[in-house]
Structures are given as structure tokens and as C-alpha cells.
Amino acid sequence: MRRFFKSAGFKVFIAVIAVILAGSLSALLTDSNAAPQTSVAGTVFGPLQRFSSYLAQNLADISLNFKSSASLAREKEELLVRIDELTEKLVDYDRTKYTLKLYEEFLGVKEENPSFKFVAAPVIGRDSADYFSTLTLGKGALHGVKINDPVIYGKNLVGVVTSVLPTTCKVGTLLNPDVNVGAYETGTRESGFVTTTLELSQKGLCKLPGLEKATAIVPGATIVTSGIGGIFPRDIIIGRVKEIANDKDDISSYAIIEPAVDISRLADVFLIVSFDSIVSEAQ
């Protein structure tokens, strides 16, 4: 045993652990919430992640082609080639349609809010061990991204930047209980903050707690950001009310909200790197 503790392997192990711990401690002291070694790793592996996300999307698109090619009979080869061509065109069409829709919505937000400054970012990774759908985006400090920048998809809120590396950043989504968003219901103007719980998070839902027992909010109502707090601009859509439930702990009730965007399917988003919060709140 003594020989093991005196071995070169054990000494190297202790040295590496010490370096990692020092890096982790330094992360607590920085504004970006990122350890130096993670910043280096994020910068180096960012392009690889981008490539893999690109590959994942394209593999999903062409898998049907591949399967049908294998199964069709030889005499139908000509038709198969034709089908492949048309399918490829269809895939291109769908992709273009998706991009067009995304940019149309983005343009609408831009026209309504001229003070917003955006950065478009691809979703390049998801932490597979994470319960809360944390996203990694392919833009970081070098592109002007900062902690607490809101992340949107079209007119809909996705979450907020929680840590920034030079070329990537991590996003806490609406499905993370740590993310709290000042919000109000557009019809009744009842306000509060949107958050979630572990149970709701698993179902892809959030909640607006602290409503009066006889709240006028009804299922289907739209919940948007209130702009209070200055982190999120006003009137970004959070989602729709799915149901109203009574709180077990007190006499209030809460609204269960279905986010307007399916976070598990996001491939591209926009970061709002700058906006005029005073104008936004006055509106």
C-alpha cells in the first residue's frame, strides 16, 4: 500500500486533481462562471461539437433515404434514384422552410424592438447527465455573449445564459428551477414569476405561482415576460396556461404553463446581447 502511494502514478494523479480544483476555485472568482481549463476545452472542442450537431441533423434527414435504398428491388433502381433526388429536394425545402420561419419570426421581434441586439447561435450540445435540459450554444464571449443574456426562439423565450466560455456558452432553460422569469398574463395582467419544479420539469412544464384562489386566468391564456428585474425584455412569450391548480401549502393557486417552444427540439436560437430595459419596462 505504501508503495502505491509513493508511485509515480499516484503523484501525477494528486497533481492533476490539485490543478483541476485550483481551476474550479478560480471559476468562482470570475464573472464568466468558467474555469480556465474548461474555457480551453470549450474553445478546442467547440468546432467538433458544431460538426457533430450538423451531422446529427443531416443524418436524421437522410436516414429514410438510406433505409429505402437498401430495401427496394434491383429493377426499381431508376425509380429509386428519382425518389432519392426528390427526397433530397424535399429535405432541402423543409430545411429552407424552417430557416425562413425562424428568420421571419426573428425579423418580427427585431421590428417590434429596435433596441434589441441579437446574436444567432446553433445549439451544439446538451448535457446528457443533466435533468434540466441545459443547452450549449456555439457562440461565446468572443461574440459579445454575457451571463444573463436572454435566449429566444422566434418570439418565444428559451432561457438565460448561465456561463460563458470564449466560443461557447451554456443556457439554463425554462425547465430549470433556478431560472425565474418575471411574467404576466396578457388578458388579466396578473403578474408573478415563472419557475418550475422537478416534477413539472420532467413533463416539460413550468408554473406561475402565487395567484389568487379565484384567479381570472383560464387555460389557454398567454404568459409573457414582464421585464421586471431587467434581465429579460418585456413581452417575450413564455407559453400558454395548461391548467390552474390549487397550491397545497397555502390558499393561493398557480398556473401550469406549457412553454411556447419545444426545448428538446431546438437546433438554432437567438441571444439578446443588448436591449433597452428602461424602454422595455415603460411599454
Add this chain to the structure above:
Amino acid sequence: MLIGNEKRADRIRNLIFAATIIIASLLQNFAGFLPRPLNVQVVFLLPALVTVSMHTFEVPAIFFGLFAGLMADAVSAAPQGFNALLFTAFAFIASAFINTVMRNNVVTAFLLNAVSTVSYFFFYWLITVVFKGYEGALGVLLKFYLPSAGLTILFGPIFYIFIHFVSRKTRFQTL
């Protein structure tokens, strides 16, 4: 000349091991490659790293662990350095056990994988859920983290067979 060939074989083996870790990391970090049964996730990096570490000495294993951990930290929601710390420890322990007291076979691979994976998910749950004081933490452990660990462990033998094959094929042999 013989030493030169041996070094070359070592380099080729280490390159394949590093490539395996990179591919495992890319596979696990992007949704879409694999379906998610019952909403649980597979952390491919763990079985890949443990089986790689079983086929190297302690010092290279430490650096493979650090490498894998940094890749995981780049996209992880856990505190900075969490993955680097755990992966380095798992790699070192797996390598040290195999080089001192354990045999290198699919059963020991399964055992080391199982212990590493369950420990990883347990610590992850502890840090990202329990320490934050969320209600219903036990339910998350039972419904998400333990099933994810179980699914990840199933991939251990697959990685072992591949890494063992690579290790045997790239081993320098003298007559």
C-alpha cells in the same frame, strides 16, 4: 528499431483510444443520434473511458480521464471541474486496479463500469439536485438518474470488446 516500432504501436493505440473518447463525447452530447427510452440518457464517455483506462498504465489513464472530463465539462450543467475531477479519478482507479489486483476481462470491465457509472450519477444528482434543495429529489434519482446509469452500464461490454480488440491488434509483438 524494435523500441521504435513499439513506440509507434503505442502511439497508434493511444490515438485510437483518444478518438474513441472524442466520438463517445460527441454521441452523448447531441440529441438525435440515439432515441431516449423513457426519457433517460446514456453517458457514453464513462464506459469508453473506463475500458480505455483498463488497457493503459496509470499515468496515461489519468490524462485520458482529464481529457474526457474536460470535454464533458465544456457542455456540462454541473459545477466547473466536476467531470474532470471524477473522470480523472475513475480512470486512475480503473487502471490501478487492473494493473495491480484485478484481471482484465469483460466481467471486471462490467464491475468497474457499474461502480463508476452509479457513482457518477449519484454525485451528479447530489450536486445538481440535492444540494440545491429541490423538492422531490429522490423521485428524480429513481426515475432519471438510476435508469440512466443502468442504460449506460449496458454499453460497457460493447466498448470493452472494441477497446480490447484494438489493444490486442496494436500490441507490439516480438518473435
